Amino acid sequence: MLCARNLRARSKPNAITVARMGRLRGIVGVGAATVALGALLSGCAGPGTAAPTGAVDAFVTAVSDGDGSAACAWLAPLVAAELEQQSGEPCAQAVLAPDVADAVGGAVGGAPVRTQVFVGQAIVAADAGTFFLATDGDDWRITGAVCVTRPGMPADCVLAGG
Amino acid sequence: MSPDEHPVSTRTESARLRTALRENGLTLVFAGLFVAALVGQAFTGLAIVNREQAAAALAPISLARYITSSTFAVDVAENWQSEYLQFLLYVLVTVWFVQRGSPESKVPEAAGRESDEDQLVAEHARPDSPAWARARGWRLSVYSRSLTLAMGAIFLGSWLAQSIAGTTAYNASQLRDLQEPVTWAQYVTQPEFWNRTLQNWQSEFLAVASMVVLSIYLRERGSPESKPVGTPHAATGVEG
Numbered sequence: 171m172l173c174a175r176n177l178r179a180r181s182k183p184n185a186i187t188v189a190r191m192g193r194l195r196g197i198v199g200v201g202a203a204t205v206a207l208g209a210l211l212s213g214c215a216g217p218g219t220a221a222p223t224g225a226v227d228a229f230v231t232a233v234s235d236g237d238g239s240a241a242c243a244w245l246a247p248l249v250a251a252e253l254e255q256q257s258g259e260p261c262a263q264a265v266l267a268p269d270v271a272d273a274v275g276g277a278v279g280g281a282p283v284r285t286q287v288f289v290g291q292a293i294v295a296a297d298a299g300t301f302f303l304a305t306d307g308d309d310w311r312i313t314g315a316v317c318v319t320r321p322g323m324p325a326d327c328v329l330a331g332g
Numbered sequence: 333m334s335p336d337e338h339p340v341s342t343r344t345e346s347a348r349l350r351t352a353l354r355e356n357g358l359t360l361v362f363a364g365l366f367v368a369a370l371v372g373q374a375f376t377g378l379a380i381v382n383r384e385q386a387a388a389a390l391a392p393i394s395l396a397r398y399i400t401s402s403t404f405a406v407d408v409a410e411n412w413q414s415e416y417l418q419f420l421l422y423v424l425v426t427v428w429f430v431q432r433g434s435p436e437s438k439v440p441e442a443a444g445r446e447s448d449e450d451q452l453v454a455e456h457a458r459p460d461s462p463a464w465a466r467a468r469g470w471r472l473s474v475y476s477r478s479l480t481l482a483m484g485a486i487f488l489g490s491w492l493a494q495s496i497a498g499t500t501a502y503n504a505s506q507l508r509d510l511q512e513p514v515t516w517a518q519y520v521t522q523p524e525f526w527n528r529t530l531q532n533w534q535s536e537f538l539a540v541a542s543m544v545v546l547s548i549y550l551r552e553r554g555s556p557e558s559k560p561v562g563t564p565h566a567a568t569g570v571e572g
Contacts, residue, residue: 288500291505293507305393314510319512324509325511
């Protein structure tokens with residue numbers, strides 16, 4: 171089934187950036203956020219969406235629906251690996267942990283305010299969080315989720331990978 | 333079929349082709365080298381990008397996608413602009429600046445734009461001179477600078493292309509590092525843009541200066557870029 175598509179097999183995580191889980195804990199509006207962006211996609215949509223906003227929508231919707239496997243399928247492999255390493259749990263469980271789910275849900279509250287694509291890399295800025303993505307074949311994978319960008323420095327992200 | 337049995341027209345065409353190849357060999361050789369180098373650059377650049385994709389556990393991209401990307405475009409354009417700048421400056425600077433003993437230079441007495449008689453223009457033009465060399469006014473003025481105008485236009489176009497493609501490629505790098513992208517106006521004030529530019533310029537300027545000086549003392553028999561082997565070191569503006 172498409173929405174249960176598994177992450178590809180991965181070896182040991184090659185973590186460079188530590189996912190700063192919980193930094194955005196407490197952001198409110200999980201339900202409202204996911205409804206707006208998730209409307210464009212079914213909650214079960216898997217990778218195969220050609221637009222970066224679609225990947226963000228699907229990821230947020232999957233988290234909102236409690237479908238950890240589908241949510242993790244939208245994460246770049248190193249991001250999922252980093253999450254697993256940090257949490258000590260499989261990605262499908264860790265991505266639904268309250269601190270992550272709350273932050274993901276609170277990061278989006280309507281249409282993205284800005285989407286830019288540059289040579290296989292994309293940024294989708296939403297109301298209360300920014301997502302970074304990279305192309306993976308015909309799909310987009312999230313390389314940084316619920317991020318706060320900082321001048322001259324890498325963004326501070328709830329989910330990020332090496 | 334023996335050569336004698338070839339129709340006359342076929343032999344004539346074959347001879348014409350050989351003549352055309354011989355008379356345009358210099359252009360054809362460099363055009364071939366250009367294409368070969370560009371193809372090599374495309375494949376090696378793709379390998380670099382896909383190594384980065386693999387390091388991020390992401391799928392590789394195709395050659396078609398790579399050669400239509402700004403990553404490839406900026407690498408091509410930044411070298412083009414510097415090469416055209418090199419020749420633009422060389423053509424222009426050698427009008428006024430000389431180097432005694434160099435076959436690349438005029439004799440010191442000829443520095444400057446030179447007379448109409450020397451340049452075979454206007455009433456001094458020959459019957460077989462280009463039409464605009466026989467003219468006066470703006471056409472003669474434009475034609476008298478047409479080489480630098482063409483080289484300059486290509487240089488500026490390539491430099492602009494470098495800046496535009498460079499902005500996109502730089503932004504891809506920024507996003508890969510989870511940083512905000514920049515605008516074109518911001519990019520052209522970044523060290524990234526000027527470093528890419530200046531690292532090419534310095535090598536071109538060094539190569540020209542080396543050629544000017546080395547050709548005073550060293551020779552390559554038969555090359556028009558060299559003085560004849562037996563020419564004294566002090567002889568200026570003599571090409572083989």
